[in-house]
Amino acid sequence: MTLFTEEHDLFRKTLRDFVEREINPHAEEWEQAGTFPAHELFAKLGDLGVLGLTYDPAYGGGGSDYGYVAIMAEEFGRMPCLGVAMAIGVQTDMATPSLHRFGSHELKQKYLAPAIRGEHVAAVGVTEPDAGSDVAGIRTKGVRDGDEWVINGSKTFITSGTQADWVCLLVRTSEEGGSRGISQIIVPTDTPGFQVSGKLDKLGMRSSDTAVLTFDDMRVPVSNTIGEIGRGFQQQMSQFQDERMIAAYQMVGAMEYALERTADYLKQRIAFGQPLMANQHLAYELADLASEVDLLKYYNYHAAAAQTRGDDITRFATVAKLRSARLARRVADVCLQFHGGVGYIGETWTARFFRDTRLWSIGGGADEIMLRTLARMGGFWAE
Amino acid sequence: MNIVVCVKQIPDPADPGALDPESKTLKRDGKLILDESDSYGVEMALQLVGDSGEVTLVSMAPNGEVSGLRTALAMGAAKAVLVSDDALKGSDALTTAKVLAAAIGKAGEYDLVLAATESSDGYTGVVPEQIAAVLGLPSVTFAKAVSVDGGTVKVDRQTEAGYDEVTCPLPAVVSVTAGVVEPRYPSFKGIMAAKSKPVDQLALADLGIEAANAGWAGAGQEIVEVAAAAQREAGEIIEDDGEAHAKIVDFLSNLKVI
Numbered sequence A: 001m002t003l004f005t006e007e008h009d010l011f012r013k014t015l016r017d018f019v020e021r022e023i024n025p026h027a028e029e030w031e032q033a034g035t036f037p038a039h040e041l042f043a044k045l046g047d048l049g050v051l052g053l054t055y056d057p058a059y060g061g062g063g064s065d066y067g068y069v070a071i072m073a074e075e076f077g078r079m080p081c082l083g084v085a086m087a088i089g090v091q092t093d094m095a096t097p098s099l100h101r102f103g104s105h106e107l108k109q110k111y112l113a114p115a116i117r118g119e120h121v122a123a124v125g126v127t128e129p130d131a132g133s134d135v136a137g138i139r140t141k142g143v144r145d146g147d148e149w150v151i152n153g154s155k156t157f158i159t160s161g162t163q164a165d166w167v168c169l170l171v172r173t174s175e176e177g178g179s180r181g182i183s184q185i186i187v188p189t190d191t192p193g194f195q196v197s198g199k200l201d202k203l204g205m206r207s208s209d210t211a212v213l214t215f216d217d218m219r220v221p222v223s224n225t226i227g228e229i230g231r232g233f234q235q236q237m238s239q240f241q242d243e244r245m246i247a248a249y250q251m252v253g254a255m256e257y258a259l260e261r262t263a264d265y266l267k268q269r270i271a272f273g274q275p276l277m278a279n280q281h282l283a284y285e286l287a288d289l290a291s292e293v294d295l296l297k298y299y300n301y302h303a304a305a306a307q308t309r310g311d312d313i314t315r316f317a318t319v320a321k322l323r324s325a326r327l328a329r330r331v332a333d334v335c336l337q338f339h340g341g342v343g344y345i346g347e348t349w350t351a352r353f354f355r356d357t358r359l360w361s362i363g364g365g366a367d368e369i370m371l372r373t374l375a376r377m378g379g380f381w382a383e
Numbered sequence B: 001m002n003i004v005v006c007v008k009q010i011p012d013p014a015d016p017g018a019l020d021p022e023s024k025t026l027k028r029d030g031k032l033i034l035d036e037s038d039s040y041g042v043e044m045a046l047q048l049v050g051d052s053g054e055v056t057l058v059s060m061a062p063n064g065e066v067s068g069l070r071t072a073l074a075m076g077a078a079k080a081v082l083v084s085d086d087a088l089k090g091s092d093a094l095t096t097a098k099v100l101a102a103a104i105g106k107a108g109e110y111d112l113v114l115a116a117t118e119s120s121d122g123y124t125g126v127v128p129e130q131i132a133a134v135l136g137l138p139s140v141t142f143a144k145a146v147s148v149d150g151g152t153v154k155v156d157r158q159t160e161a162g163y164d165e166v167t168c169p170l171p172a173v174v175s176v177t178a179g180v181v182e183p184r185y186p187s188f189k190g191i192m193a194a195k196s197k198p199v200d201q202l203a204l205a206d207l208g209i210e211a212a213n214a215g216w217a218g219a220g221q222e223i224v225e226v227a228a229a230a231q232r233e234a235g236e237i238i239e240d241d242g243e244a245h246a247k248i249v250d251f252l253s254n255l256k257v258i
Helices: A006-033 A038-048 A066-076 A082-094 A097-102 A105-117 A232-268 A280-309 A314-339 A349-361 A367-377 B036-049 B067-075 B093-104 B127-135 B188-194 B244-254
Strands: A122-125 A141-145 A148-159 A166-172 A182-188 A194-199 A210-221 B003-006 B009-011 B032-034 B055-060 B079-083 B112-116 B139-149 B152-158 B163-169 B172-176 B199-202
Touching: A006 A038, A006 A066, A006 A082, A006 B067, A006 B188, A038 A082, A038 A105, A066 A082, A066 A232, A066 A280, A082 A122, A082 A148, A082 A232, A082 A349, A097 A105, A097 A182, A097 A232, A122 A148, A141 A166, A148 A166, A148 A182, A166 A232, A182 A210, A182 A232, A232 A280, A232 A314, A232 A349, A280 A314, A314 A349, A314 A367, B003 B036, B003 B093, B003 B127, B009 B067, B032 B036, B032 B067, B036 B055, B036 B067, B036 B112, B036 B139, B036 B172, B055 B067, B055 B093, B067 B079, B067 B188, B079 B093, B093 B127, B112 B127, B127 B139, B127 B172, B139 B163, B152 B172
Parallel strands: A122 A166, B003 B055, B003 B112, B055 B079, B079 B199, B112 B172, B139 B172
Antiparallel strands: A141 A148, A148 A210, A166 A182, A194 A210, B009 B032, B139 B152, B152 B163
């Protein structure tokens, strides 16, 4: 089976060159700033045609298979500032999949097309101060008033929240409770009542801005509802699968990049009269980790094929997300360890990689949520 | 306006290359990529042509290799002419120029031919001028800026002291330096579109060139010896004892750089 064609290879090279020239030289600056110029960068990514690879060409999408998504994300993993990669992932696979899958033609023209062109920065608003993993526990409420929703509440941990043009917001729109009566609504950030009430200081992913948002009698047209009113929970669960896969694809690239950089360091660092890499323990440990990254990579490619076929990828996405997050933590730990003291210094990439990768066992569905899903799917469960 | 760009497909410089011990030439059996120095000419041509013309690529490569051409087609070139023939193996610079000139004749109507000043693998740096001579066209070299005005091309030609402003009637052959423009990245849509763009593959016979006049048989150049470049010597470290600045000035003065 041929997974990738010559076009896939050329696409990978284009992205690798782009990341090396357009992103990585700015890593230090953006890390220090605690944000990056999303509009500027996304406009370039829009020109490259990567912000809606699998989306309908009618809205500017590429109509591609998911192999291209895997390649894109792997290459974006090769950044020393993974916060930027994460924010790109939000744009392509966390804030827009529901809009593409379930949104009306008018809504897609107004919000999806400019997001694909890189003119709009998109965010996704799910987590609240009192509801994270328990998505059905959200309290942000929309009350219908004629043709408008009047929305009150707040969201937290919102990636690109300080510079987004719109948010794919998960809102409770009826009193049914639980996972029922929740809707996904596109909220432009210039809507009166929308407020960025804080920018959060994080352990890692510092090149990406993370915001707390509050909504005070915010009026949004009911026509901004994505898909069916009251089906937002189910639609968001579907959107989470894209989110988990993009994280897993990115982690493969990030881990390969980290292992390559560590190997380069160990080859040039001399201790006891020879390169550190001449120590069998170090060499074997890296080889061992690389073998696990390989397994994950090819598992991901099967997931990409399933995504392309339109299969339910819940199990693929859950396994890939869990394994990639846990493996990334081990890789980050070993890369830091093998760099010794210099690896622990804040300005060394290993320290940042250690901090950045830690998020993936929490964000996009914590490891424990992945395990809960897998336990239920596998029959390892009793009420 | 239509522009022909000569592009070379070379072994990836990121991979360690190898020389054929007998011929002392670079092995070119594997996958080839677009020579980065040619991406500037492609970009320049795309900018000059805009929406009112076509960019055609001309290349000579072994084994019908088109990977590098696909990159340039993905950037926006309209079509390509590739000359690939086993008899071309061992061709020297002049034969290459004759073959490319003949291929340019198959590329349709053109106003301008662009090429890099030199390739990143062979570095002979003479092919563009030889093409111009074979075609009987004016040659302008080392362009750092190119503009077309009616039937003339204006070139800022890089010199050691600065640059010359050169005006030349079209058609002409212009060699462009790296950095003349910022080459675009092939976009996803460009990559997809490149799949269906025509690549006209020709053999020597299609160009009316005798095999006896090409390749090893026709080469007027011979690689007599290949030697490793001298190891770079360690730099001189000047410890600052309060007089380091004076020593550095002396050092630079001796090199005649200040």
